[in-house]
Amino acid sequence: MKLFTAEQVYAADKFTIEKQNITSDELMERAAIQLFNWLHLRMQGAQVKIHLFCGIGNNGGDGLALARHLQDHGYNIEVYVVNYSKKRSKDFLTNLERLKERKIWPNFLEEGSEWPPIKEEEIIVDAIFGIGLNRAPDEWVGNLFEHLESTKAFVLAVDIPSGLFTESVPKREKDVLKANYTLSFQVPKLVFFLPQTGKYTVQWEVLDIGLDKQFLFETDTDYSLIGKNEILPFYRPREKYSHKGTYGHSLIIGGSYGKMGAVQLAARSCLRVGSGLVTVYIPKCGYIPLQTAIPEAMVITDNEDSHISEIELSIEPTAVGLGVGMGTKEGTSEAIANFLKDYKRPVVVDADALNLIAQHKDLLKYLPGQAVLTPHPKELERLIGSWKDDFDKLEKAKVFSDKHDCVLVIKGAHTIIIYKNKGYVNTTGNPGMATGGTGDVLTGMITGLIAQGYEPLQAALLGVYLHGRSGDITVENTGYQALLATDVIEGIGPAFLDLFKVEEKVSAEEDGNE
Numbered sequence: 001m002k003l004f005t006a007e008q009v010y011a012a013d014k015f016t017i018e019k020q021n022i023t024s025d026e027l028m029e030r031a032a033i034q035l036f037n038w039l040h041l042r043m044q045g046a047q048v049k050i051h052l053f054c055g056i057g058n059n060g061g062d063g064l065a066l067a068r069h070l071q072d073h074g075y076n077i078e079v080y081v082v083n084y085s086k087k088r089s090k091d092f093l094t095n096l097e098r099l100k101e102r103k104i105w106p107n108f109l110e111e112g113s114e115w116p117p118i119k120e121e122e123i124i125v126d127a128i129f130g131i132g133l134n135r136a137p138d139e140w141v142g143n144l145f146e147h148l149e150s151t152k153a154f155v156l157a158v159d160i161p162s163g164l165f166t167e168s169v170p171k172r173e174k175d176v177l178k179a180n181y182t183l184s185f186q187v188p189k190l191v192f193f194l195p196q197t198g199k200y201t202v203q204w205e206v207l208d209i210g211l212d213k214q215f216l217f218e219t220d221t222d223y224s225l226i227g228k229n230e231i232l233p234f235y236r237p238r239e240k241y242s243h244k245g246t247y248g249h250s251l252i253i254g255g256s257y258g259k260m261g262a263v264q265l266a267a268r269s270c271l272r273v274g275s276g277l278v279t280v281y282i283p284k285c286g287y288i289p290l291q292t293a294i295p296e297a298m299v300i301t302d303n304e305d306s307h308i309s310e311i312e313l314s315i316e317p318t319a320v321g322l323g324v325g326m327g328t329k330e331g332t333s334e335a336i337a338n339f340l341k342d343y344k345r346p347v348v349v350d351a352d353a354l355n356l357i358a359q360h361k362d363l364l365k366y367l368p369g370q371a372v373l374t375p376h377p378k379e380l381e382r383l384i385g386s387w388k389d390d391f392d393k394l395e396k397a398k399v400f401s402d403k404h405d406c407v408l409v410i411k412g413a414h415t416i417i418i419y420k421n422k423g424y425v426n427t428t429g430n431p432g433m434a435t436g437g438t439g440d441v442l443t444g445m446i447t448g449l450i451a452q453g454y455e456p457l458q459a460a461l462l463g464v465y466l467h468g469r470s471g472d473i474t475v476e477n478t479g480y481q482a483l484l485a486t487d488v489i490e491g492i493g494p495a496f497l498d499l500f501k502v503e504e505k506v507s508a509e510e511d512g513n514e
């Protein structure tokens with residue numbers, strides 16, 4: 001699913017209005033009906049009080065139109081206009097008139113107004129600012145946000161939490177009204193997925209307001225959301241007349257005394273994603289544990305007992321996963337540097353190998369084209385330097401990826417994959433996966449996918465998606481706390497199978513989206 005900028009959404013609005021020969025008021029009405037259907041389906045006429053806070057632009061207009069539908073269906077509502085500007089949009093005014101015709105008189109809130117009392121069990125609809133926000137809200141509006149949050153009532157945001165910009169990070173937390181749920185029109189916003197701004201909405205959902213499909217299809221975006229629909233088109237089915245040689249030979253290079261588990265995790269997940277053969281290159285001390293733990297893997301040992309000191313290969317791997325559990329011993333760094341200078345095939349670089357490259361940036365020029373680098377935020381900072389905020393980070397990552405022709409897998413709650421000027425935001429995974437070893441599993445998975453012939457970018461997208469999906473399937477049995485990296489490996493099979501499951505849709509919601 002594409003992630004559009006506010007500018008692109010406005011362009012889609014304009015295009016739709018012209019092509020479908022409708023008025024902007026009719027489009028607002030569609031939006032309001034979708035909001036109403038969503039609420040009505042869940043509330044079924046319950047008389048819980050709904051407080052609708054509306055701004056003076058089109059986001060506010062959506063709120064006023066929703067209030068009208070709620071009133072028409074007998075809901076218990078109270079409407080407020082947050083009067084932050086003298087301006088009013090045309091469709092806001094139209095909808096204000098329609099409320100007045102029904103004898104609904106909103107309360108106008110201004111600087112110095114007394115804030116309305118709201119009970120914890122009641123509902124707040126936030127239609128104060130939408131994607132038109134272009135500066136921080138005034139102090140008194142921030143105070144209102146604070147008051148609304150302090151009531152602990154459920155906050156349902158219309159389109160986007162008020163005070164949240166679509167393309168930058170707010171300066172202060174109090175300038176944004178935190179939402180429990182956001183109903184985003186047509187497309188989600190990139191800010192729902194970034195570490196600094198994702199916290200402003202607990203959950204989100206998209207409401208289809210019928211913006212022109214062709215326009216949406218043809219408009220190119222810098223970011224997209226990666227789910228099953230994006231993965232399936234490049235999934236490669238297993239061929240009947242194939243053999244283990246068809247699916248590549250992966251080599252995992254890593255391990256050191258006390259960190260041999262990382263190699264086990266990577267090698268096992270590499271096998272689980274379907275690599276034809278897997279060999280590990282490790283220091284001698286890992287020989288018996290590795291051979292015992294993973295009978296399917298082959299082992300080559302270094303001359304050193306406790307760390308890697310030189311990488312001499314008697315095999316020609318299809319893809320290499322480099323760095324897991326490797327440590328930063330002097331001899332190891334040299335061995336990796338020498339290895340990279342000669343090696344020209346696809347590579348996934350992780351952990352200590354990333355840190356080594358960050359320390360010796362000249363090594364970057366030896367990386368083969370489209371090398372996949374899998375940094376967590378600290379490792380990323382060592383590679384690309386510090387950033388002002390999440391948007392700056394993404395821009396720097398794009399420049400880095402373009403300059404060094406590498407795929408950056410920025411690990412996080414929503415892992416973002418950057419290749420050149422595009423970003424791909426992953427949708428799978430859960431907090432249970434914040435545990436030692438899950439990164440090693442990911443490295444093994446991406447390596448194994450490249451070995452089977454996936455392009456490095458595709459391997460990164462599929463690997464990250466399956467890794468998270470496996471965690472999501474597994475966590476249902478373990479719960480967040482008990483989830484282990486090993487469990488994520490065991491879930492890879494079910495995650496593959498899940499790719500082909502067709503989701504059942506709630507029919508009433510489908511109807512609502514017609």
Ligand SMILES: NC(=O)C1=CN([C@@H]2O[C@H](COP(=O)(O)OP(=O)(O)OC[C@H]3O[C@@H](n4cnc5c(N)ncnc54)[C@H](OP(=O)(O)O)[C@@H]3O)[C@@H](O)[C@H]2O)[C@H](O)CC1
Nearest residue numbers: 013028057058059129130131132133134135136137159185
């Ligand atoms: N396709 C869709 O998604 C549709 C969306 N709809 C809804 O429309 C809003 C966007 O509405 P818009 O009127 O453009 O903007 P807002 O309602 O967010 O803001 C209104 C105006 O407020 C001014 N502004 C901005 N920041 C501040 C601030 N900090 N303090 C005071 N005023 C501010 C700004 O005007 P200025 O001229 O003063 O700069 C805004 O224009 C979208 O989010 C949806 O909810 C449509 O209903 C249907 C289609």
Ligand SMILES: [K+]
Nearest residue numbers: 126129160162
């Ligand atoms: K809003």
